[in-house]
């Protein structure tokens with residue numbers, strides 16, 4: 001029976017945790033949508049910024065007013081509505097509010113979008129634990145995994161378990177600068193609405209109560225607090241309205257494992273493709289590496305998450321499309337190619353060429369390989385193993401074709 005509501009309807013407040021190249025782009029598109037759906041979302045979108053001092057570049061139209069003095073990045077974003085360091089030359093909607101306080105940025109938000117390099121997520125979760133709404137829900141746009149001892153964990157599961165909330169994943173063939181310039185692309189969002197958030201036909205929350213099935217298909221230890229009735233139901237339709245733009249086509253699915261792991265592991269393959277091209281081989285060699293990389297990706301998903309991964313996910317934007325774009329035009333590919341061409345390490349290139357941006361492939365390779373070694377199965381993943389060897393200087397790019405020889 002319908003439960004009479006004793007309080008006024010509420011709107012979802014949205015926070016983007018992170019403000020790099022992709023974090024700022026997602027804040028922009030989400031803020032456009034909160035303006036378009038004022039019945040569902042509060043208009044202002046909080047964006048947590050890891051504070052730093054920046055000097056406005058001399059070719060920026062804001063340089064004349066701001067001068068050469070270093071200024072806080074949050075002040076610059078809120079004054080000029082531009083992230084001059086991580087997403088220069090892209091005007092942001094004025095309802096993107098840069099906030100240097102992590103705890104204040106997430107306060108009272110029912111939707112938390114995590115979007116920062118994966119190596120920082122542990123520290124971020126530690127800081128916000130206990131400071132978020134108990135019924136907040138998350139979407140992780142982070143491409144990576146967390147590895148502890150011999151356990152590999154999806155970032156969205158790590159966030160969910162650490163904060164006691166449910167968290168889905170967004171991943172796709174998405175180059176931030178293209179989307180910021182409103183060049184069309186697709187993306188994939190994986191979200192399994194927890195039973196306690198599913199509204200029955202009579203408007204009540206679903207009856208299944210507190211727990212939900214995690215990405216391994218097991219009943220989670222996390223006791224969820226349901227999203228209160230006063231909010232619009234936090235299901236696929238609302239998430240679609242939050243992320244879909246005319247230039248950003250969203251496909252909603254339920255395979256959180258496939259979406260998350262394809263997004264993480266393709267960064268290892270992108271490094272391999274950059275090495276290949278830096279060495280002087282071209283597209284035909286890269287497609288061989290992409291094919292092998294996708295096989296190892298699917299094998300990894302099926303070996304460690306057999307209960308829930310769906311092979312169809314690899315035909316979504318988060319699957320093959322992301323593999324192709326990452327191996328032909330994204331940062332991990334571009335800068336690993338540069339490292340081979342210049343004969344310097346990838347870490348050195350990250351330090352000198354990326355102006356604070358991160359190559360997720362370096363840490364993902366190390367983490368995935370340490371997990372595979374702990375299990376003693378590293379030889380079943382020859383391409384991933386070779387990439388680790390190249391990063392460490394123990395394997396040569398010229399020997400990659402040996403991996404493809406049939407015995």
Ligand SMILES: NC(=O)c1ccc[n+]([C@@H]2O[C@H](COP(=O)([O-])OP(=O)(O)OC[C@H]3O[C@@H](n4cnc5c(N)ncnc54)[C@H](O)[C@@H]3O)[C@@H](O)[C@H]2O)c1
Nearest residue numbers: 019020021022023050115116117120142143175176357358
């Ligand atoms: N850039 C893209 O085109 C793109 C597209 C899709 C997905 N992604 C994924 O999005 C995620 C975020 O990447 P990005 O491109 O927005 O970041 P980025 O590499 O552009 O920027 C690095 C960010 O890390 C922040 N940072 C530095 N030190 C920090 C610390 N100690 N603690 C917290 N934050 C710190 C910086 O302030 C900056 O915001 C990554 O997992 C990436 O793989 C990126």
Ligand SMILES: O=P(O)(O)OC[C@H](O)CO
Nearest residue numbers: 172173174175330331332
């Ligand atoms: O620039 P990269 O290598 O971090 O990749 C960006 C996106 O993940 C491509 O889909």
